[in-house]
Amino acid sequence: MRGYLAGVAAFGAAMALAPAANAGVDEVHVGVMAHNICVTNCKNADKEDGPNVEFQVSFDSPSFLNWAGSPQPYILASVNVAGETSFGGVGLEWRWDFAEGWALEPGIGYVIHNGEVDNPFANGTPEAAAFFEEHVLFGSEDLFRTSLGLTRDFEGPLEAQVFFSHLSHGQILGSGRNQGVDQLGVRIGYQFGG
Template sequence: MKRVWLGLAGLCLCCVSAQAQDFGLSEVRVGVQSHDAYNGFLPFTSENYRFNGITDLSFDVIFRSPEVDAFRWIGSPRPRIGATVSMQGLDSIAHAGLLWQLPLGDTFYLEAGFGAAINTGSLGETSLPHRRFGCRVGFYESFGLGANLSANTTMTLTYEHTSNNGYCEYNDGLSNIGLRLGFKF
């Protein structure tokens, strides 16, 4: 299964890099994540952190915000798709949604994303370190603090979380923290 996820990630990156402008591509990000680094939704309390090393690879494909009134009314978010793939055979996710970015001067920015994710985790009973997702599809949220390293390069410290918000019998969720290098088009 790991090879399938890596193959899909590589194929997506090759395709979008070759036709970036035709697809309305804004940025491609690749990075590393600490798998299941926080037990909860928002990372506010320090006792819930558990860093077990860098074990996941992640990528995002971010498009330009469409020039339509509906997008302008909600702050001109950029559509994106992506995935976080566990390199240790643990739970992996693929996600799609919208990404809002707030510049903090010329160099730094804050961002927040919301959408949906599918997971490869257990829907029922399992043992740690695997998670009991309960549903194959759940919500996806992300938050980031980033820097424009150059006109075409970014670096973003990212927190991502997926869960089903209690809509299924189990709702362990998954929260990863990592760093992504971005390439703008």
Template sequence: MKTGLMRLLGATMLLGPTPAMAQDLVTHAPEVAVGVLRHGANFHPLGSQLTFPTLPPGQVYEGMEEDGTTDVQLVYRTKMLPIRWALKPRLTAKVQVSTAGKTSFASLGAEWRQHAFKGRVYAQVGIGVTIHDGYRYLPNPFLPGLDSAEAWRRYEIYQTRTGFGSRVLFNPNAAIGVRIDRRWAVEATWEHFSHRQLFSDVNPGIDNVGIRLVRALGR
């Protein structure tokens, strides 16, 4: 009888992880991550519609001047904090650097995670406060009295950079993660930056989508 039970247990372990083993993939340890994101992806799930317009060559819509470039993102997350009234968040720090000389962002915030499929998949939402090194307002290339060199300099900025209307922005974000093991996970992520017209009427906002490789710290 004991031999039969041992064989059955061994077969079960070979066929797949037990619930306890699968649940063991859930980790609340601190994490670091590195990601590659499309800067200005024109994907905004909080908006009223989702569009991916294709523009004629040389034509740029306001707020889309920086679209289509690539960013590298570095992330640090604390361990899950046992603060029940705040739904057990993780505090986060992010730096998102443009590789094309466009706007870069630095954010502090919090994220909340919910696991599914016995810990192998998780959904995550977050909110943060961001500062950036880009433009609050773009220089006007059409002001009377500008010499041609200054007018062209301003026009190039006008065509290739975005004015965000504020140095401080908000960073709602979301991700779906697939855990490879207790150490490693891969995330598909969305990051948004705007200020909801709280600080000025200029608020084009920008959306970024990409992937992240996540490493849990500790033993």
């Protein structure tokens, strides 16, 4: 429940901040992501349905992050339309232009979610086995989000991305189960002042 409320709060904050281009908002992304697919974490793929609809607001890089390559802070909400794992969070994204109109955008962030953390049934029971077959067990309500976008800039303020993200606690934010989720999809971006 905490993750769901955080996702709703992040979405509401993002919606409120999006029009405020003069307040440091650099760009807004909206996308549709295939949820829980086999990219880096195939053992748990397809346990959850999807897709997830994502909304992200990215801010101008503050000067105190110049030493780190001037990443852009972001806030995001990702809502699963099938009622599976939704999440909201914050993070940093870098942008590396590698050709005219093309860029790679790697990122790292922190999210909280409303998915399953542990199996509520006793180990070895048929109920536990059935629950395990149908649910991703994240092991922590707090997760890291790593991401990579391939961005194509268009004339004017619009851009399009093929976007990948992975959620996991990496045995750092939690203990025990460390089943993660991969997402892959497309996002459309609007660049303020672009």
